[in-house]
Amino acid sequence: MKPSLTAIKGTKDILPPETKLWQKAEWLCREVFEAYGYQEIRTPIIEPTELFVKGTGETTDIVTKEMYTFVDKGGRSITLRPEYTPSVVRAIIEHRLYLQASPLRFYYFGPMFRHDRPQKGRYRQFHQVDIEVFGETDPAIDAEIIEMADYLLDRLGVKNKKILVNSVGCSNCRPNYVTLLRAKAEEIKERLCKDCQRRLELNPLRLFDCKEPGCQAITQSLPKIIDYLCRDCLTHFENVRQWLDFYGLSYQIEPRLVRGLDYYTRTTFEIISLELGAQNALLGGGRYDHLMKIYGGPDICGLGFALGLERVLSVAQIKPDKEKLIYFVYLGEKAKKKSLQLCRELRRQGFTTLLEYKDRSLKAQLSRANKLAATWTIILGEDELNQGICQLKEMTSGQQKTVPFDQVGTILRTLEKDEKNK
């Protein structure tokens, strides 16, 4: 029978041994980001609702129907963050971080909250890894973060991925294009699906997102934004492409790639998995040149991406590092005491050891050690105790040797070293 108290819909417990994979993935991300000069930043999970209304966009789906918003005891409207970028921008402005030497490079891990209908690769509480760069206008940085993203996914053992790149223009060229697109689309409105007719009204750019084969064929003929970029945007995009070629990355220009957040300008990109279903974007991001200004900060450009950890982990081929466990097997109260003492010493020397308080047979204890995949067991009974020794058993070979108490640590260290040299 299902217990009456369960995890909230769209959320889930991450249990061992799966947590090992999370740790490993997080550690790999950290290593890669630090190698590229990023520093960790941590901001609160709850933020003023207005932060997202202003930045993410008043008309976006995220803000209009997916936020976890509540009024706190002080009467303030609080929201569990649905994305991360606005928080970083807020923190930068609040602490005047833009006065430091630019560019600023930050990375971040944490849970995000969106009230979507859960499905494969989509949860209400999900985890993102996020990087942001502020104050760098050079198109080389656009390519650099894409290169870093690609490298990170390689390190995480993600195969069958594809880089999609586009430019969505800027406040100079996009409005003209949108007007043109809307006009052209109006002409063929009848042939579009119902959803697309609605998109046409709200956000014509999203027409290209439609999955109906019919619509995809029709929208092929519609004008594409990359053909209508202003000169600056076009130059920027061409530069980004040159740098991507410089890194030897294979990518696909995807004129259909538009982002769901209002603040994007120029470069947008996604890396998708070819092994996933409908929710196949492993990470997505782009440039947001005016976001800082929207919040009343200085006019400093920014860019970054967010990576969905659940999705990445579902295709990542990573294995947790094997830990060497030393399991204590003891017989009798006196042996237990001595074992605990040894156990404590070994832990202080950096070994991973385990002693369990079950008064079970030697056989059962060894069986347990086996189940836990212990590398060694230390066996201590009356006989050993009287002689001041213990049995050190190497579990894969089954070989066992007698070791005086005061030499256990040294001998284990040599054994470890020997194994490394193999």
Added chain:
RNA sequence: GUGAGUGUAGCUCAACGGUUAGAGCAUCGGACUGUGGAUCCGAAGGUUGGGGGUUCGAGUCCCCUCACUCACCCCA
């Protein structure tokens, strides 16, 4: 928010509308009293998601509800 599919032991799954709902894996114990992995034996583990209905009889059929899954939508 819309649609479809699925809910049986901790996990993976059986059981034509008909005895007391079974098996494998996992757990614990024993065979083997101080030596694990293999094998055999045993134990424990269930309000068949919940509620209502049809029926002599419901895990099975019907309705409601909840949860999960997938898709739409949206996005990481």
